[in-house]
Amino acid sequence: MKLYGSMGSRFGFLNWWPGDTKDEIFIGAILTQQTTWTNVEKAISNLKKSKALSVRALSRMETSIIEKLVRPSGYYRQKAKRLKLLSSTIMSEYGSLEGLFGLGQEALRKTLLGMKGIGPETADSIMLYAAGKPTFVIDAYTKRIMYRVFGTPANIDYDSLKEVFESALPKNPALYKDFHAQFVELGKSHCKTKPLCNHCPAFGLCKYAGQVPTGH
Ligand code: SF4
Known part of the structure; x- marks a missing residue:
């Protein structure tokens, strides 16, 4: 919480994830794989203009048309195929995205992880930001x-690091959302591959401030 406080006092409350609807967040979470958010925004704008920014609309659309719309997000053939399959599965098995999100937290995570193209980070992003479930998102940042800050093993696996947060923090989706957003902001602004420690808000807490070993 001290780390969260230090980041928050510098960056303020970060209103994440960008997206007006649950469908938009869900689709954005698939499109953001292996690309930058700027590219995702272009694809989302295309989908919006074509009234295709919903699971229902995508489930009814030809894959070749989805390909054209999501092209700016990179890996567009794979992503279009994925979106079509995911949307069709959700509509046929749950009737809507809301229907899928009606599952309990454990069942929802298991279901998402069982869908092609959804790994732990994407599943948790969808659960936290679109479904509002208290699950902590772990990413590279x-x-x-x-x-760097606490000396947590560099090769720690996804679920173990997730457990570090979930066992220590109250199960509060708003806190989890903002905490993750703060990590992304710190990672982009200071704790880059080559860190800029001098003005980092976490400097006073950080084990490796100013002396990060190479390769980490
Ligand atoms: S002090 Fe340096 S290594 Fe530590 S979190 Fe900040 S930027 Fe990263």
Whole structure:
């Protein structure tokens, strides 16, 4: 919480994830794989203009048309195929995204992880930001910052690091959302591959401030 406080007092409350609807967040979480958010925004804008920014609409659309719309997000053939399959599965098995999100937390995570193209980070992002479930999202920034600040093992697996947060923090989706957003902000602004420690808000707490070993 001290680390969270230090980041929050510098960056303020970060209103994440960008997206007006649950469908938009769900689709954005698939499109953001292996690309930058700027590219995702272009694809989302195309989908919006074509009234295809919903699971229902995508389930009814030809894959070739989805390909054209999501092209700016990279790996567009794979992503279009994935979106089509996921949307069709959700509509046929749950009737809507809301229907899927009606599952209990454990069942929802298991179901998402069983869907092609959804790994732990994507599943947790969807659960936290679209479904509002208290599950902590681990990404490369989180791993890197936790290693540098607290010496958490650099090769810690996803679920173990997730458990570090979930066992220590109250189960509060708003806290989890903002905590993850703060990590992303710190990772982008200071704790880069080559860290900029001098003005980092976590400097006073960080084990490796100013002396990060190479390769981490
Ligand atoms: S002090 Fe340096 S290594 Fe530590 S979190 Fe900040 S930028 Fe990263």
